Amino acid sequence: MKTFFLQLLSTLAFVSAKDYADYIETTVTEEGSILLLGDSWAAISGDYAANICGLKTTRLITNDAENGSTANEWAENEKAVESMTKAEYDYEYVWLSLGGNDFLDNKCDIDMAEEVAADIVTVIGQVVDNSPNENIKILYLGYAVPSDDVCGNGMTSELFETMTYTIFGAIKASDYAKYVTLHDISEMFMPWGSDLSD
Secondary structure, eight states, X not given: OHHHHHHHHHHHHHOOHHHHGGGOOSOEEEEEEEEEEESHHHHTTTTHHHHHHHTTSEEXXXXXXXXXXXXXXXXXXXXXXXXXXXXXXXXXXXXXXXXXXXXXXXXXXXXXXXXXXXXXXXXXXXXXXXXXXXXXXXXXXXXXXXXXXXXXXXXXXXXXXXXXXXXXXXXXXXXXXXXXXXXXXXXXXXXXXXXXXX
8 A cells, every 4th residue: 555655646746747648548447446535735636646546547536625625624514424425436545635724724833733633533534434445545645845934934844844743643543543544745845954945
């Protein structure tokens, strides 16, 4: 499973929009089907992720992510429950992207990290408890550090790192840990301690 997720990350990072057409195939299979949930990191991928992950075979994908949405909204409104109960397929994989907007909407208030983490664990539980696939696999990546100092005073890297580790820790300590693969993507784009840049 780890190889699958690393393949997704490396391919998405290096395949250009021009190359995208090379991955579109006509064969569709429910095997390896993917459900995307959460905020804009998942929402903007569209069918791109499915075609990249499928390589020679296009995987079935459903994108229920919503731009600007928060972990709190997903947890309180049981959006994941809705996604699972209306599901057309017994998804094998879920890519969950949540927490970033909660953090940014509250001016990078690190005191709310545990609350955000708890909401994310709640959403993971909603996915697992409502999935017809008892072997469902969930990917949670965290976030890359923004190219702008969004938290101010040069604190962005440190605060994003703290938020990520708080969320990862809560997931690892939860009853749903065995369903989740955690992969910290922050350093894939910019090493800690460097100047913020593109």
